[in-house]
Amino acid sequence: MEPKNPMMDDYVLDLSGVERPRICFLPTASGDADHYVVRFYRRFGGARAEPSHVSLFRRDTTAGAVEGDIEQHLLSQDIIYVGGGSLKSLLGAWRAHGLDRTLERAWRGGVLLCGLSAGSLCWFSDAVTAFHGPSERVKGLGLLPFSNCVHYDGEPERRVAFRELVVGGVPAGYGVDDGAALVFRGTELEEVVTSKPNATAYSVRRGESGEVYERRLDARYLAPPAPPVTPPGEVVVHDGRPAAAVRDPR
């Protein structure tokens, strides 16, 4: 959910291969922040998807909420979308509610799992976070047997810390710029897509004598859709508001 740039979100909806995918938002890493949930529904609430969200902090206010409901709901989704925030808080709350197991089942069942920031780190075996002062290594769900470091372009100290951790024995993995996304099918990296022309991702691994290799990966920019071709006899007027069609009097 990048502000004013729906490219990545549209890509995720397309990737599901479903006309009107069921997409469930997990805002756990933000403490189920209301404004984040609002943003999700504003982005995915159109005709293109069937959105829902699961709150682990307000389960008691949901009528008829019983253990098991959340699992059933998540397993019936086409897409599960995990928001950003604190990775440690995310994993702590998920484990307390058994969602770590549920999400693994969903993944094995073919549900498309995606997320940003902490919502990206969580799927990997090792995450590099900068939340607690110096960057540290946090064990994720481990669906993907790699390490992951996000905001690779935004916070230079992370890049340094990530390389050091890989030298120190953290599994090889990926550093990802803001605006770039890794697409895995199973545990295979299929491609890197970006919502910004210059964003990309890097493969980082340790050599045999302890040196670190970083390779810039090819990325595909998800260009915005071409503007619609104006039918003859019509003039499209842009004034910052939604485009209005004006018929030519001829």
Next chain:
Amino acid sequence: MELGMPALDAFILALAPVERPRVLFLPTAGGDPREDIARFGRVFGAWPCRPQILSLFRIEADDEPLESLILSQDIIYVGGGSLHNLLALWRAHGVADLMLEANARGTVLAGLSAGAMCWMEGGVSTSVGIPAPIDGLGLVSGSLSVHARQEPERGVVYRQAVQSGRLPAGWTADDGCGLLFRDGRLEEVVVSREDAVATHVDVDADGMLVETVLEGRRLEPVPQAVGGDGPLRREFEPGDGLGPREERRLVRQIRARTRAGGSRGWRRLR
């Protein structure tokens, strides 16, 4: 933090034996909701103390380390919400051990709802929807069930749990009722409302429940504090261009929808 009735908060503040005590608020159990943070700011920000917030969802790289932050407080005040999540998050961040250390150092540990039960051996939580017994940190011997008069279904589950031995003997407390423990023993029951009580719940040798109502000392009403939440409010992210009024309206709609048991039909939201 009862709305408009800060008598229990004033009582907690007076427990610290220092001038201008350091008070740390942890809104963890509610997911660090802005409303709770703002309310804490409004109440404690207007009093002679040094209030601070610890948000486990918004830790920044340049924040004070958790250990020194928690161990330097005079009072730790824990907000309400999901006890299940509270304990899971505290354990994930290493805060649970720091609370044991703070207790050993004599810090005043306080809280409401989930934030009150967390200190006990156990309580009754609705964190997973239906009321269920849950273990706490165990700093105080005995168990506690909150919202006794307000949510009677909790009390039913609590009494069953005490009778079956799932939870040790303990207390139920109405809203507006505070229990003060010193060195692990109940010292006093205080109330901010006329009709609020605590009830001691135990099992006798025949396995029958024995209940004793404890009427508390009525606290002097304290005028509602005003202002003072400015420096305490730390925003996570601006609400995507939403004005505060518009955001509140949308949040109310979300809440109403969540309570109605479903999250479908969102297209009509805006």
